[in-house]
Amino acid sequence: MKRVYQIITVLLLLICFSIFAQETADDQGEISPVQIEPQIETAPAQAVPQPAAATAPSAAAATSAAAVPAAAPAATQQTTTNALQSFRIGRDLETRNRFDEANSYYNEAVRICLDELNRSSVNMDAYTILTWTLLRQRRYSEVINWGDRALRVNPNDFRIVETMGSAYFYLNNFEHSLIMLQRYTASMPRGDRASSAFFIKGEIYRNQRKYHHADIAYTTAVTLESRVFLWWYRLGMVREAVGDFVYAVEAYQTALDLNPGSQEAAEAMESANRLLAAASR
Numbered sequence: 001m002k003r004v005y006q007i008i009t010v011l012l013l014l015i016c017f018s019i020f021a022q023e024t025a026d027d028q029g030e031i032s033p034v035q036i037e038p039q040i041e042t043a044p045a046q047a048v049p050q051p052a053a054a055t056a057p058s059a060a061a062a063t064s065a066a067a068v069p070a071a072a073p074a075a076t077q078q079t080t081t082n083a084l085q086s087f088r089i090g091r092d093l094e095t096r097n098r099f100d101e102a103n104s105y106y107n108e109a110v111r112i113c114l115d116e117l118n119r120s121s122v123n124m125d126a127y128t129i130l131t132w133t134l135l136r137q138r139r140y141s142e143v144i145n146w147g148d149r150a151l152r153v154n155p156n157d158f159r160i161v162e163t164m165g166s167a168y169f170y171l172n173n174f175e176h177s178l179i180m181l182q183r184y185t186a187s188m189p190r191g192d193r194a195s196s197a198f199f200i201k202g203e204i205y206r207n208q209r210k211y212h213h214a215d216i217a218y219t220t221a222v223t224l225e226s227r228v229f230l231w232w233y234r235l236g237m238v239r240e241a242v243g244d245f246v247y248a249v250e251a252y253q254t255a256l257d258l259n260p261g262s263q264e265a266a267e268a269m270e271s272a273n274r275l276l277a278a279a280s281r
Contacts (some may be wrong), residue, residue, distance in 0.1 A: 079116045088104070110130060124159075124160075131160060140167040143166075143169075147161075159193075161184045165183075169200050211239075215239060228258070236268060
């Protein structure tokens with residue numbers, strides 16, 4: 001009987017430590033938009049022209065969420081093409097940690113969009129590229145301001161809805177973030193940004209300690225996009241938090257397969273394995 005009590009005591013201490021670690025390590029504020037970026041095209045830009053250079057849209061751009069409608073006037077189409085090109089170049093530079101260069105292209109995208117909106121305040125593509133760019137520059141309040149203007153023009157532009165949901169998340173306004181993201185995922189469950197939207201919802205639920213809700217959101221995210229280390233790692237965390245150690249280990253293992261050098265994932269899997277072994281005795 002004494003041995004049983006010792007095992008129970010050790011198990012409870014391990015669970016408490018695990019939950020504490022999950023609440024204090026890697027909180028949502030450490031995630032940047034570069035890890036949750038708009039899926040505009042499948043391939044990065046191959047060349048880096050000058051910011052003001054006009055470039056013909058790629059085939060991927062023509063079919064993407066940000067593609068300019070065929071009926072748009074030629075001047076408007078070229079303007080939004082230039083803005084989108086600058087945004088993409090900035091995004092690709094940012095993923096390579098060339099932040100100063102990236103910001104110069106982001107600024108150019110913002111300038112082009114603002115000029116276009118001064119000419120035509122109903123250009124939804126300009127609003128979309130503008131809010132995407134401001135999000136990457138961490139100018140979250142401006143995303144909300146321009147997003148509100150855009151939705152007054154077209155309340156059902158779900159590109160804007162999703163971007164505002166992300167901005168509210170970074171502003172720690174989880175209530176409004178969930179409203180926007182749920183609206184987006186309900187209308188666009190397999191949209192270009194659905195996987196990222198579900199991941200952010202998972203982050204909110206995790207911070208609220210609604211671990212079962214977070215599990216569902218993260219699971220949906222990795223089902224839609226299975227190649228993101230962080231998403232599997234978070235899924236392991238919430239499964240471990242509710243004592244679902246078998247599936248926590250599976251999630252951590254997938255995270256390690258994607259990023260074998262991650263010490264945090266390796267330590268988390270070791271912890272989950274110890275808890276699983278203790279629970280199985």
